Amino acid sequence: MEKLLTPNDVAEILSLSPVTIKKWLWQGKLKGIKVGSVWRIRESDLKAFLKTNNDDEEKLSRDDLEAVKRGLEDIKADKKVTLEDYEQDKRL
Template sequence: MADEIMTIREVASYLKLAEKSLYRYALEGKVPGFRVGAAWRFRKSDIDAWISKNIAEQRKAG
């Protein structure tokens, strides 16, 4: 399901990051996400696109 909505815990696990780091990245706007009340949520399709974009930028730079 491409438009699956994921929690901080799920995305942190998916990206192999600490939840605390992901929360900070989300607050800084470095990772695409949105808030529902006080909780952060992420669309899996947005995270996958963000990963692809970062990989492409790293290939161009390196």
């Protein structure tokens, strides 16, 4: 049976904010399975996503790259970001 990862697991693996991972799931950039109200990502889907994005880095939009940058800064500062914080930042 294939391992299923949570958005938090994927965020930790990629050193990104969980909000970024959830955004990619909502947008369909990262393939995931919705189980009830929670997302799960197959390990093979994460590997395919990484391979695709390593082959063509331009698939990430400017907003995505900025989100990655902010996520890395938040991790370095040990700051927890909520979805509400992200949505509020997105409106500015």
